[in-house]
Amino acid sequence: MSRMIFVNLPVSDLARSVAFYEAVGATKNPAFSDDTAACMVVSDTIFVMLLTHPKFASFTARTIADRSTVQAMLCLSCDSKAAVMDQLAAATAAGGTPDPTPEQDYDGFMYGRSYEDPDGHIWEIMWMDPAAARQGAAAHETA
Template identity: 80%
Template sequence: MSRMIFINLPVADLATSVAFYEAVGATRNPQFSDETAACMVISETIYVMLLTHPKFASFTARPIGDRSSVHALLCLSCESKDAVLAQLQAAVQAGGIPDPTPEQDYGGFMYGRSYEDPDGHIWEIMWMDPAAAAGATEAEGTA
């Protein structure tokens, strides 16, 4: 069985966050959603749990961060540079803030952009040419 990841994110307005994540391609799993949480499916192995502040606080004694600090950068791959740009455009149209981190353009090898969701969580989206990546890995192994 493939390993799965569940990313738990505190959100100020659950409905707004659900709408945002649906706009960038996630689907809501009602089986694991209620008035305090929404399970957003990104892929067969990647799930984002959007949790109201009280629900999130029930899992930790630490304070919930705000936009003045960053504790993680989340990165998702895309199948092409065009898919990166399409997801960025969808995020911006849904109210996201584009490029809180610098654009990464490595020519034909790799391309990445980023956006903030309504709560300031930063998502990087990137495409990498698998053939070029394999060549880079092979070259590193022979050095």
């Protein structure tokens, strides 16, 4: 069985966050959503759990980070450089902030951009040429 990842994010406005994540391509799974949480399906193995601050706080005694701090940067792959640009445009149109981290352009074999969601969570989006990735992996194995 493939492993799955559930990314839990505290959000200040659940409805706004659901709308944002739907705008960048996720779908809401109503079976795992209520008025305190929404399960956003990114792929068959990637889920983003949007949790109101009180719901998130019920899982930890630590303070929820504010926009002045960064706890993690999440990165998702895209099928092409154009798909990176499309997702960045969708995120920006939905109220996200483009490029909180520097653009990454590695001579045509890898390209990345980033955006912040309305709560300041940073998502990197990247494309890598599959042939270049295979060559890099093969070179690593022989080293």
